[in-house]
Amino acid sequence: MSRLSALRPSHFLPSLLLLLAGLAAAYVRDLNVFFTSLFNVLPTLVLLLGGAYCAVYRRQRELFLMVTVYIVYYLLDTQTDFYRDTGKVRDDAAVVFHLCCLLLPLLYGLFGVWEERTHLFQDLVARFAVLLAVGGVALALEQSFPAALLDALAQIHWPMLHGHWMSLIQLAYPMFFIAFVALIVQYVRRPRPLHAAQLVGLIGLFWMLPKTFILPFTLNILCSQVMLMIAAAVAHEAYQMAFRDELTGLPGRRALNERMQRLGRNYVLAMTDVDHFKKFNDTHGHDVGDQVLRLVASKLSKVTGGGRAYRYGGEEFAVVFAGKTLDECQPHLDMIRELIANYKIQLRDPERPRDDQQGRMRRAGAGASHVSVTVSIGVAERLIDHRTAEEVLKSADQALYNAKGAGRNCVVAFAPNRRGAIRNKASA
The missing domain is CATH 3.30.70.270 (Reverse transcriptase/Diguanylate cyclase domain)
Structure with missing residues (x-):
């Protein structure tokens, strides 16, 4: 059986439905108190439930993908809350936002293609060390050289490639492109619901970042939907393992x-x-x-x-x-x-x-x-x-x-x- 014959639209369907639902909800401006309260706690609730599900079944790659998305949500949500409460942005809002735009596709793509190949505990330590090292370096630079870091991130490095439609820093686009290509290659080589969910999730995150400070609750909704995609993909693969024969691809x-x-x-x-x-x-x-x-x-x-x-x-x-x-x-x-x-x-x-x-x-x-x-x-x-x-x-x-x-x-x-x-x- 060729690899292309194993590509299935059903791998993408649950994630695409979640993405469309998230996009529709993000454009709803007049929400009652119930939905407003729900969207405020939804990302944390999804992380706790989905993270516990991944931890129980030892799906560390999926767990760190969710943690990465949640960290970005927490950092940006702090900024949006401050803006809603005071009507102005924090002094570090620009540098924090640019760092999130740069590091989110980097870590998301890295954890997305990083499969569990070693002892589970060693793999857990390695992933945590990478997350801590990247976060630690970014925090140190932001605290020690905020102005220089902001200038370096906001600088247009390739004027010929810069378009007026770009609403993120220029460095974020090659990061998203590299992550997207890596995830496409991974899915083509090993078609799985998880790999499909990672691709759709990256598209959702790419759409979300420019709308973070424009559409209310976009950050809460899309981060929750991406984490739900990953958790749903884990459940999808668990179903396939139980009900589908691995050798032939037929139902078991x-x-x-x-x-x-x-x-x-x-x-x-x-x-x-x-x-x-x-x-x-x-x-x-x-x-x-x-x-x-x-x-x-x-x-x-x-x-x-x-x-x-x-x-x-x-x-x-x-x-x-x-x-x-x-x-x-x-x-x-x-x-x-x-x-x-x-x-x-x-x-x-x-x-x-x-x-x-x-x-x-x-x-x-x-x-x-x-x-x-x-x-x-x-x-x-x-x-x-x-x-x-x-x-x-x-x-x-x-x-x-x-x-x-x-x-x-x-x-x-x-x-x-x-x-x-x-x-x-x-x-x-």
Whole structure:
């Protein structure tokens, strides 16, 4: 499976919805006392709940992303509160704001791409040391050389690249650009809901900073939304780990069990098994075996007729057709069986060159090695004597056993009081 094929809009959907909700709320000017009070405590509440959630599940990268966003929120909220109370800005408002604009994308991008690779405690100490060092240096410069620091931050270093639309210091834009590119590369290399949430969160922070002193409660709302995106991404990934098979990308057995509890009166269940898979593994190795499972899963995921494929376990897969009859489902199952049987799997050379062009030249010169794989399918329709979906699944499993006995590479339908009816079989 290519990396691009693993990119999914669903990774971005929760974060985009939160971002749109935050943007809509930020433009509401007349708020009642309830929402005003809520927005005042919302960032702290989100940090406490989301931070505790990340800490319990040892998601330190996400925890430090939230802490980084909250520190910027606290520093800027102090400035906005002073402005609302007195009608004027504090003496250090400009330098604090510019430092936040510079360091926020730096730390956000750094913690975003910094994966946990060492001992958890060592990783925690390292992240805290980086945060403390950057914050300490910034605080020391702000306290010792405020005027010089402000001049250096506000200076236009590249006049040719400066535009009138830029409302932040010029140094902030390359920082945001570098962080954005780094997070895009990370998502393309490893598509995950967390990496998608980091990207959307960075966009929200980029939009928020120029509006901090213009739109009331923009700072509170957007910082809360970004932290919620990160916490929601952690929950999203936890759901995927529990309900989606990592190897094939299909929903797993737990997802199948939940789906079977919601089926109506009419449905069809099919069990699919890769023929001679153990022998195939022993001959070609487990890496090729995993390649076969991914191939079968990829084909099954495209089953037509309203079917939904699941990884049942090992080399077995299940397909659920809700609201269908056996006669309606059989052609779609046989189409998938035939599609898998006719597909030639190109075996990967474990010593293949890293360069794609050299790999293609070697395959063209030496001749690529191909193998075929077939599947057997047992299918059962819910009958009157089936009380539960588990009984229908057992009937499909019995039909699968009959398909194995009938010579494999065929679709066998469960028939009560009979061994089963062979619906379709590949010609010899």
